[in-house]
Amino acid sequence: MNKEITPRDKDYSQWYNDIILKAGLADYSAVRGCMVIKPYGFALWENMQSQLDKRFKETGHQNAYFPLFIPKSFLSREAAHIEGFAKECAVVTHYRLKNDESGSGIIVDPEAKLEEELIVRPTSETIIWNTYKTWIQSYRDLPLLINQWANVVRWEMRTRLFLRTTEFLWQEGHTAHATSEEAIAETMQMLNVYAEFAEEWMAMPVIRGVKSENERFAGAVDTFCIEAMMQDGKALQAGTSHFLGQNFAKAFDVKFSDKQNQLDYVWATSWGVSTRLIGALVMAHSDDDGLVLPPKLAPIQVVVIPIFKGDEQKKAIDEKVMPLLEDFKALGISVKYDDDESSRPGWKFAEYEMKGVPVRIAIGARDLEKNVAEVARRDTKAKESVSLDGLANTVHVLLNAIQNSIFQKAKDFRDSRITKADSWEDFMEILDGKGGFVSAHWDGTAGTEEKIKELSKATIRCIPLDNPAEEGKDILTGKPSIQRVLFARAY
């Protein structure tokens, strides 16, 4: 166990922060609630972006860029939207600084006050739909399938690295359609893109579901989500896809003429995932020795560490390793040869363990004689002596095995954290015990959901898409219920 990291069972929250900081994913900044994403963390984000962006483009979307600032009056146009975001807005009120004549330094110039305040975008529906008004006239302009990679700001009171920061990076898709059916199909398509990305790339199993009214995006008709389970038994919303109906089209008066030349409001969706996914990735797989990264997203998939005394041994190892590195690269494997002589192998082992590099290969003089290397998996810590012949192929297969194995482990854990409860006592006992999702009956009212939240700190994470109908009684009120829903305490 790495001594610098607080063990999970001692303090899960501190364990999480330790990993983020010590693996070099991010750092605190001098600006309240904002973080610095360090190169290693950003490389992880770039890998995520690249795969997501590919999927967005394959499904017909194009990237664009809309202004950072939203006029206050725009944000106020859709009633539920402003209600949801008003309390967490960073507001630009002035556009100039000046030297204070009384000598107290640099001050905001009171004469440079904006006529209308600008909000730093917490999300971009309003500025985008105001633009779509000029882009959409006819059914021929539809569908309009646009995505934006951007930074957004939500003035959160309690922040956590990656999971909840004042500024974060995300992508937000904003699409416009001629019919409700098309918009709903788009909403579901993007939910599935997110779910497949989470499972196939992040190796993180997710439940696809729909949110209750209380948890709906401010301005949406329906919010769909993917929900993941962290190792401490808390749920984490990993992505959302919203069917916005005609709400924003009405707020910004965006109409189109259909083939029959009839005017109607345009139908909308929006969907997003953010750097929060990095927090989810950390919490889903890592252990008390540091990060565990799924090979498909790891910035470094394989590290090769030479173990030698003197230049002669080093040279012999180099000669063997150099062509091996080419083999790895030819297979598209990201490999690092760490022959830095200023650190000892033991230090390097701990360092790459901390950084979650999926495969570590150590080669010493004796290994060379036997034509083998020691290959160690980060996830299981299993070590094996492997022939240097065809090593890159062996490792290629191993990386796939690790990807699958990490997913299976997370899935087994997640499945063990879905528990049915049929009484309030059981409900609370599960939540206070092993945690996880509690599948319980709900009478379908917002009021009951709120009461349950008050009493248990658990919210309805989602109503799974494949939820079976089942008659029962609400876990708290005993009123009739038509289905179970998933409750959990959540990030």
Next chain:
Amino acid sequence: MNKEITPRDKDYSQWYNDIILKAGLADYSAVRGCMVIKPYGFALWENMQSQLDKRFKETGHQNAYFPLFIPKSFLSREAAHIEGFAKECAVVTHYRLKNDESGSGIIVDPEAKLEEELIVRPTSETIIWNTYKTWIQSYRDLPLLINQWANVVRWEMRTRLFLRTTEFLWQEGHTAHATSEEAIAETMQMLNVYAEFAEEWMAMPVIRGVKSENERFAGAVDTFCIEAMMQDGKALQAGTSHFLGQNFAKAFDVKFSDKQNQLDYVWATSWGVSTRLIGALVMAHSDDDGLVLPPKLAPIQVVVIPIFKGDEQKKAIDEKVMPLLEDFKALGISVKYDDDESSRPGWKFAEYEMKGVPVRIAIGARDLEKNVAEVARRDTKAKESVSLDGLANTVHVLLNAIQNSIFQKAKDFRDSRITKADSWEDFMEILDGKGGFVSAHWDGTAGTEEKIKELSKATIRCIPLDNPAEEGKDILTGKPSIQRVLFARAY
């Protein structure tokens, strides 16, 4: 000539705006001075980003991300820096909106005032160097080679699409070094990366030079730049690379211990290019019919347009074209087959001309019989009947020829716009006539440069790196000068 575009000789400025809007590169937004980058413009930016990012990584840099907000006190820490940016700062003063109790709608909550105002980053030296303080202790932490892709805000009074917008997208490199020599070498390396990108990818010739004191970046010891020449004879600064000396290290107290365990301040560079490059690209190559894009950056390199009457002809063309498209893709050529039946070929020809697609291929029923297609170059408008056998290879060669030809044309033009002047009358006559760079003697003082600017609206664009020593007399004051410098009116 495309009738929708104002000709250059009638109104160059309107011509520029017409192209940006009608080619679908960008649109105005509801936020003062901010633009919307439309999908076609953003695809161009993505192509630029991808090549630049590759070069940054090849030269050892890693991407990271720092906060959008800068505490006001940080910006004030370096005297020249705050002096340069104070007048154009967007200032966040509050973090919440609320319902006005008097019923006048949504207002800024006066109780949610920040203790210290936050500036939306106009550039990130200060927040980054405040962070570097915690990252750098020893020579082993150096060099630190980091780049950030980000949005920045400068409250400009007069804005122009892409060339000068309140918010723009850019990259900013921020590096830290143990010695002055290393930092200067980095500054020059990145200047060369920019110059090669401009010339080889944008097909835009540039002059590498150093800025005079008046035009130096606020906080830099020296600013190096690449300067391009637009078709109207005005210069455009396309990228800058700054040697910052120890200015920011001193302002943020960033010291390192060297191998002899001596403490010293760290040496710094910063360098950036922005979405302004898109404006430069438009102005460098386009004509009265629309955009002209260099093939290496064009989002669509080749468009294939079928010309047919009836389904049978269409089917015959499709059968021939489909394998051709695969040939193009196999050569890495981005190709679009536009068989949309709702637009006529003539309309499509004009549309892709407007969008600057480098090669247009038209195939009709008669062409099929002859096993040929009509291949048209966007840049010269030359059309040729070309055999369908090996068409992809033919076009591949043609795309390279177009890239070179566009560069050569721009270079010939630029070279014709560098003129020596040895008297004030000549100087003004050139500026008021054909414009361009005027190579003239300068006495080396900031005062004279300012006077010249007042009288002529021309500034010193740069002192070229390969400038020969030449004794002479200042063009205005007649005082002794040791070299000519390049003056121009500029964007």
